[in-house]
Amino acid sequence: xxxxxLSPLSYREIPHISTLQDFSAPLSPMSYxxxxxxxxxxxxxxxxxxxxxxxxxxxxxxxxxxxxxxxxRRNRSDETLYLPDTAQAKxxxxxxxxxxxxxxxxxxxxxxxxxxxxxxHSPE
Numbered sequence: 001x002x003x004x005x006l007s008p009l010s011y012r013e014i015p016h017i018s019t020l021q022d023f024s025a026p027l028s029p030m031s032y033x034x035x036x037x038x039x040x041x042x043x044x045x046x047x048x049x050x051x052x053x054x055x056x057x058x059x060x061x062x063x064x065x066x067x068x069x070x071x072x073r074r075n076r077s078d079e080t081l082y083l084p085d086t087a088q089a090k091x092x093x094x095x096x097x098x099x100x101x102x103x104x105x106x107x108x109x110x111x112x113x114x115x116x117x118x119x120x121h122s123p124e
Contacts, residue, residue, distance in 0.1 A: 034091065037084065037088050040088060041084045042061060043057060046060070047072065075087030
């Protein structure tokens with residue numbers, strides 16, 4: 001005799017997660033937004049306290065699994081530890097550094113680009 005097939009555990013049946021957010025809303029396709037500091041804290045709690053997989057974390061956070069993976073990979077404090085405060089600080093540092101490259105452009109270059117754009121020239 002074969003045993004009856006077991007149905008997968010419903011996400012609503014997992015303790016402590018069903019209270020986080022409503023699961024009925026689908027993931028929004030191709031939305032690009034940074035993780036907020038509260039999302040980073042939630043991610044930390046789900047990953048370290050609840051010991052959930054990235055797939056399971058993605059559902060209540062309404063983020064893709066790859067976004068969760070990328071956040072954990074890019075913002076670790078060392079090889080394995082993800083801390084929300086460290087992650088926020090790393091993001092702010094990267095954002096600040098990305099803006100510094102444009103500070104070295106001279107005012108004359110900016111003016112020339114503006115003039116050429118007004119004449120419909122390509123920036124190249």
